[in-house]
Amino acid sequence: MGVDTFMIRAEGLVKRYKEVEALSGLDLAVPEGTVLALLGPNGAGKTTAVRCLTTLLRPDAGRAEINGIDVLGDPQAVRRNIGLSGQYAAVDEHLTGFENLTMVGRLYGFGKQRARERARQLLERFDLADAGDRPSKTYSGGMRRRLDLAGALVAEPPVLILDEPTTGLDPRSRQQMWDVIRELVAGGSTLLLTTQYLEEADRLADDIVVIDHGRAIARGTADQLKAQTGGERVEVVVGSVDDVDRVRSIVAAVAHGEVGVDERTVLAAVDGGPASLARVLEELQREQIHVLDIGLRRPTLDDVFLTLTGRSAEEQSSTTTEEVA
Amino acid sequence: MALPHALTDGWVVAQRNLIKIKRVPEVLVFVLISPIMFVLLFAYVFGGAIDVPGNVDYKEFLVGGIFAQTVVFGATFTGAGLAEDMQKGIIDRFRSLPMSPAAVLVGRTTSDVVYNVLSLIIMALTGLIVGWRVREGVLDMLAGFALLLVFAYAISWVMAWVGLLVPSVEVINNASFIVIMPLTFVSNAFVPTESFGGVLRTFVEWNPVSTLTQACRELFGNTNPAVPTSDAWSMQNPVVYTLGWIVLILLVFVPLSVRQYRLSTSK
Numbered sequence: 001m002g003v004d005t006f007m008i009r010a011e012g013l014v015k016r017y018k019e020v021e022a023l024s025g026l027d028l029a030v031p032e033g034t035v036l037a038l039l040g041p042n043g044a045g046k047t048t049a050v051r052c053l054t055t056l057l058r059p060d061a062g063r064a065e066i067n068g069i070d071v072l073g074d075p076q077a078v079r080r081n082i083g084l085s086g087q088y089a090a091v092d093e094h095l096t097g098f099e100n101l102t103m104v105g106r107l108y109g110f111g112k113q114r115a116r117e118r119a120r121q122l123l124e125r126f127d128l129a130d131a132g133d134r135p136s137k138t139y140s141g142g143m144r145r146r147l148d149l150a151g152a153l154v155a156e157p158p159v160l161i162l163d164e165p166t167t168g169l170d171p172r173s174r175q176q177m178w179d180v181i182r183e184l185v186a187g188g189s190t191l192l193l194t195t196q197y198l199e200e201a202d203r204l205a206d207d208i209v210v211i212d213h214g215r216a217i218a219r220g221t222a223d224q225l226k227a228q229t230g231g232e233r234v235e236v237v238v239g240s241v242d243d244v245d246r247v248r249s250i251v252a253a254v255a256h257g258e259v260g261v262d263e264r265t266v267l268a269a270v271d272g273g274p275a276s277l278a279r280v281l282e283e284l285q286r287e288q289i290h291v292l293d294i295g296l297r298r299p300t301l302d303d304v305f306l307t308l309t310g311r312s313a314e315e316q317s318s319t320t321t322e323e324v325a
Numbered sequence: 326m327a328l329p330h331a332l333t334d335g336w337v338v339a340q341r342n343l344i345k346i347k348r349v350p351e352v353l354v355f356v357l358i359s360p361i362m363f364v365l366l367f368a369y370v371f372g373g374a375i376d377v378p379g380n381v382d383y384k385e386f387l388v389g390g391i392f393a394q395t396v397v398f399g400a401t402f403t404g405a406g407l408a409e410d411m412q413k414g415i416i417d418r419f420r421s422l423p424m425s426p427a428a429v430l431v432g433r434t435t436s437d438v439v440y441n442v443l444s445l446i447i448m449a450l451t452g453l454i455v456g457w458r459v460r461e462g463v464l465d466m467l468a469g470f471a472l473l474l475v476f477a478y479a480i481s482w483v484m485a486w487v488g489l490l491v492p493s494v495e496v497i498n499n500a501s502f503i504v505i506m507p508l509t510f511v512s513n514a515f516v517p518t519e520s521f522g523g524v525l526r527t528f529v530e531w532n533p534v535s536t537l538t539q540a541c542r543e544l545f546g547n548t549n550p551a552v553p554t555s556d557a558w559s560m561q562n563p564v565v566y567t568l569g570w571i572v573l574i575l576l577v578f579v580p581l582s583v584r585q586y587r588l589s590t591s592k
Contacts, residue, residue: 054421079423090418094345106337107424135348151418 005032007159007190008053012062015048015214022048023059023214030192030207035185037205038194041305045214046194047087050163053192054084066159080108083152087164089144090151093137097128097147100136101154108155122150126180142173149180160184162193166200178203198300202226210304217308226299229307231256232273233297234280236266239290247291250283264292269299331427338419338432342406343439356402356440360395360448367391367515368455377517379549388457389469389541390514392448393534396441396477397509401501403437403481404488408497411489411589427583434481441477445470460546469544472567476537479571482578489585514538518555530557533570539563 008030015023022045030036038046051057053064055075064071067081084090091100098119105115123132126146131139136147145165152160165181166174181204185191195201201208202222210218210225218225226232234254238247247266252259254276255268270276273296284291346353368384377386410416410429419429449457459466484501491497511521511528512535521529529535540563542548559566 056417056420076423079421082421084417084421086414086417088414088417090414090416090421092341092345092413092415094348095341099341099344103337103341104418104422107334107419107422107428109423148418 006030006065007032007067008036008065008161008192010049010053010062010064013049013052013059013064014061015045015052015057015059021214023052023062025062025215026211027216028192028209030190032190033185033188034206035181035191035193035204037201037208038192038211039196039198039201039208039304040194040211041196044211046211047163048214049211050084050086050161050192050194054082054161055079056084080155081157081159083155083157083160085145085149085152085160085162085165087167089148091136091144091147094135096133097123097136097139097150098132100147101150104151104154110154118154122153126150127176140173142169142176145169145173145177146180149177153184158188158190160189160191162191164194164196167196174200198225198304199298202298210308212305212309218304225304229269229299229304231269231271231299233267233299233303234270234273234277235293235295235297236280236284236291237293238264238266239292240264243289246287246289247284250280250287253283254279267297269303331425331431334425334428335431335435338428339435340432342432342436346436346439353440353443356399357444357447359398360391360444361451363395364388364391364448364451364455371515375516378519378554381547381549382456384452384456385458385547386517386542387515388448388452389545389547390512390538391452392445392473392541393476393512393538394509394514395444395448396473397480397505397534399437399441399444399477400480400484401498401505402440402484403433404484404491404497404501405494406437407433407485407488408491408494412493426587427579430482430485430579430582430586434478434485437481438474438478441474445473457547461544465544465546468564469541472537472540472544472564475571476533476567479574479578482575482582486578486582486585489582489589508532508534512538513554518560527557530555531559533567536560536563536567536570540567 006029008028010026010028013023013026014021026045026049028036038049040046048057052059053066053071055071055078058072066078069077069081071078095103101119101122102115105118106112110118123129126149128143128147128150131143136144139147149162149165162181166177169177181191181193193204205222208220208222208225209216218228220228234251236247236251238244241264244261244264244266248259248261251266251268254270256271257269259266259268277296281294367387372383372387375383377383407430410433483504487500488497491500511525512532513529514534518526518529518535536559539554539560543563548554554560
C-alpha cells in the first residue's frame with residue numbers, strides 16, 4: 001500500500017451559513033486502512049465537514065474525493081463507497097432493528113433473502129440479536145447507536161465516516177463502541193471519526209486533526225499532539241490557600257511550561273508523568289503541606305485548546321453559533 | 326434504468342411507511358373518523374337546506390362530492406408525512422445510500438394510497454347507512470373508485486411538493502388549506518353547479534374536483550340523466566377531463582417534487 005492512496009481527501013472545503021462560516025478551507029487526507037480523528041469542540045465545523053464528505057451537503061468551495069471519486073461529480077458512486085453513522089442515530093424508531101437493517105440492505109439493491117441474512121448477521125455482531133425484533137424506539141441510546149453503525153456497514157463499504165460515535169453514551173457503551181471501531185479498522189476499513197474527546201482520538205486514531213472555526217489548527221499523531229500540548233498534567237489541590245505559593249514552586253521544578261493556579265488548585269504539564277508525580281509528592285511530604293488531592297491527568301480537548309489557541313474549548317463553543325446539524 | 330429503480334426503492338420506503346401504520350394505528354383512527362363526520366354533517370345538517378335539480382335525493386347527490394372532497398383533503402396527509410420525514414434522522418441514512426432520489430416521494434405517495442382505500446371503504450359504508458345507493462353496474466362503480474384513487478394519487482404529489490417547501494409539519498395544514506379549501510368548496514361537491522353564477526360558475530364547471538364529483542355521480546348512478554347538470558364540455562365528459570388533469574398534475578409535480586427534495590436536503 002503506497003502512502004499516496006488516500007481513501008478520503010478534502011481540499012479547501014468552505015461552507016457558509018448566512019454570516020457564519022462553518023468551514024473555512026479545510027484540508028484532510030486519510031490514507032487507506034488508517035483512522036483519522038477530527039477533534040474539536042461543538043461548533044468547530046466537524047459535522048459540516050462530515051456532511052460535505054458524505055454528499056449530504058454541497059460545499060461552497062473546495063473539493064473532496066472518496067476512494068478517488070469526486071463527491072460533487074458522482075455522488076451516487078461515492079454513496080456506494082461510504083458508510084455513515086451520525087451523531088443523531090439515523091434509524092426509524094417504529095421499525096425493529098431487523099426491519100431497519102433489511103430496509104437499508106434493500107436500498108443498497110440487495111435481494112430480499114440477502115438483505116435479511118445480512119441484517120441477522122449484523123444484529124448478531126452488534127449484540128442486538130435479542131432486541132432485533134423490537135421497535136428501535138425501545139432501545140437504549142447505546143443500542144440505537146450500534147444499530148445505526150450496523151446500518152452503515154450493511155454493504156461493507158471501504159470508507160466509514162462516524163460523526164461523534166460515542167457522544168452521550170455511558171462508559172460501558174462507549175467501551176463497546178470503541179471495541180467495534182477497532183475491529184473495523186483491523187478488518188481494513190478506512191475511517192474518519194469526529195470527536196470532542198482527546199482520549200477517544202488518542203485511543204482510536206492514527207492521525208488527529210484539531211479543528212477550530214472550520215479550519216485545521218493542528219495535525220499529527222496523538223503523541224506529537226500531546227508533546228505539543230505538554231503531555232500529562234500534575235494536578236494538586238491544597239487544603240489551605242496559604243500553601244498555594246509553596247506548592248507552585250514545587251510543581252514548577254518539574255513543570256514543562258507555565259504553572260496554572262486556580263484558587264486552591266495548582267496544575268502544570270510535566271514530562272515523564274509518574275516520575276514527576278513522585279518528585280512532587282516527595283517535596284510536599286518534606287515540607288509537610290496538607291494536600292486534599294493529587295494526581296496525574298491526561299490532557300483534555302480543553303488543554304489542547306488552551307495551548308493552541310489560548311482559550312478553552314468551552315469559551316470557544318459559547319462564542320460561536322451552534323453547529324448546524 | 327432510473328424509473329424501475331425509483332419504483333423498487335420507492336416500494337421499500339412504502340413498506341416502511343406501512344409498518345408505521347401497523348405500529349401506530351391511532352393515526353389511522355383520526356384519518357378515518359373525519360370522512361364519517363363529513364357524511365353525517367352534510368347529510369343531516371345541510372341536507373334539508375339544499376335542493377338538487379332532477380329530483381335526486383341530496384344524500385345520493387352528496388356522497389360523490391364527499392368522496393372527492395375527502396381524497397383531496399387526504400393528500401394533506403402526504404404533505405405532513407413527508408414534512409415529518411424530512412426532519413428525522415432517517416433522511417440522512419436515505420441520502421447517504423445509493424438509492425433513487427425519487428424513492429422517498431414514491432414511497433410516501435404509494436403508502437398513502439392505503440389510507441385512501443380505507444377511507445373510501447369507510448365512507449361508502451357510512452353512505453349506504455344514510456341512504457346512498459349505487460344504481461349502476463359493479464364495473465362502473467369500480468371505475469368510479471379507481472378514478473378517485475388515481476386522482477388522489479396525483480393530488481398527493483402536489484401536497485408532497487408543498488410538504489417539502491414548508492419548514493415544519495405545523496405549517497403544512499394551513500398551507501394546504503389555502504389550495505384545498507377553494508378547490509373543494511367552489512365546486513359541485515356540496516351544492517349543485519346551478520347555484521353558482523357568473524365567473525364562479527365557470528370556475529366550478531372547469532374545476533377538476535367538480536368533474537371528479539360529476540364522474541362519480543354518473544358512474545354510481547346518482548344523477549338524473551333526464552336533467553343535464555351543465556353543458557360545459559368538462560361536465561359533459563367528466564371522466565376524460567379528470568384523467569387529463571391527473572396526467573397534467575403528475576407531469577408537473579413529480580419532477581417538481583423530486584427537484585425540491587434534492588434542493589431541500591442539500592442546503
